[in-house]
Amino acid sequence: MVTWPWKRDRAAPRTLKVRSRGDFGDVNRVDFEELAPSIDTFLGQAAYLQLGYFETLSELIAPTPELSHKESISRAAGAALFKHQQLVGVIRERxxxxxxxxxxxxxxxxxxxxxTHGARHLETMLSVHITAGMLDDFYLSLSASYGATGNRVAQILHADDDRQALVQLITDAIAADEQWRxxxxxxxxxxxxxxxxxxxGALRPQTLDAAEEKRVEPVFTDLLGAHSRRMAAMGLDA
Known part of the structure; x- marks a missing residue:
């Protein structure tokens, strides 16, 4: 069983807040005292995730025959790399x-x-769209815990991800062959x-008691709701 590095981190308590996209204020928030990770965990994981998305998408470009498809994938890869570089900049500034x-x-x-790497290119594209969407949302909900640094990260994660190009490739494939659905x-x-x-795994405690589970439930309910909307937008069942 893997012991996550951040589960061993017992630094000063943080506050996890739920926020809507575009909201950098203190409205509509739910607090999770002592559950949010240290700022190094927050920044390190967020930055490495974006680097991973860039690497995964870059691997799809060479074997993709159609030039227009290569360009679509490269735009999404470039957006992930840009976010990674911006997050690295935040770490350096600290x-x-x-x-x-x-x-x-x-x-x-x-x-x-x-x-989460698929056996087929379309599966891998869907993996990036779904997992990056869910984890971007999660890190946006965490960002309110970290003051000005959290606001910077939220602005970076709000930047255009160009994953709609991947969505178009997926929906075009489904339209051409219904078996993909x-x-x-x-x-x-x-x-x-x-x-x-x-x-x-990014939350501070290794295990959550009943009260902590109740406090984190709205965050994960929101993540699942957004996932269902992403799937429905592609004509897929969640």
Whole structure:
């Protein structure tokens, strides 16, 4: 059983808040005292996730025959790389070494990337769209815990991700061959469990008691609701 590095972190308590997209104020928030991770965990995991998405998408470009499809995938890859670079910049501004901050998360997040890598290109594109969407939302909900640094991260995560280009490739494939619909619906449902484990693993306690479970429930309910909307927008069952 993997012992997540951030589960051993017992630094000063943080506050986890639920926020809507575009909201950088204090409205509509739910507090989770002592559950949010340290700022190094927050920044290190968020930065390494974006690097992983860039790497996964870049691997799809060479074997893709159609030039227009290559360009679509490259736009999404470039957006992930831009977010990674911006998050690395935030880490450097804090006086830390980005490699040192990201290194504890390399092994578990590489394992996550392997587990959510599809056997087919469309499955992998869907993996990036779904897992990045869910985890971006999760890190947006965490960002309110970290003051000005959290606001900077929220602005970075709000930047255009260009994943709509991937969505278009997926919906075009379904329109051309209806068999993709059931296969990708099943794959999308499989992704949820692995992604929620990453989110849950980022919270400070190794296990949550009943009261803590109740406090985090709205965050994960929101994540699942947004996942269902993403799947429905592609004509897929969540």
């Amino acid at each position: 006086g830390d070494d980005p490699l040192d901050v990201m290194l504890p998360f390399r092994e578990p997040l590489d394992a996550f990337r392997r587990a 059931d296969l990708l619906s099943l794959w999308g449902r499989r992704l949820v469990g692995d992604t929620l484990l990453i989110a849950r």
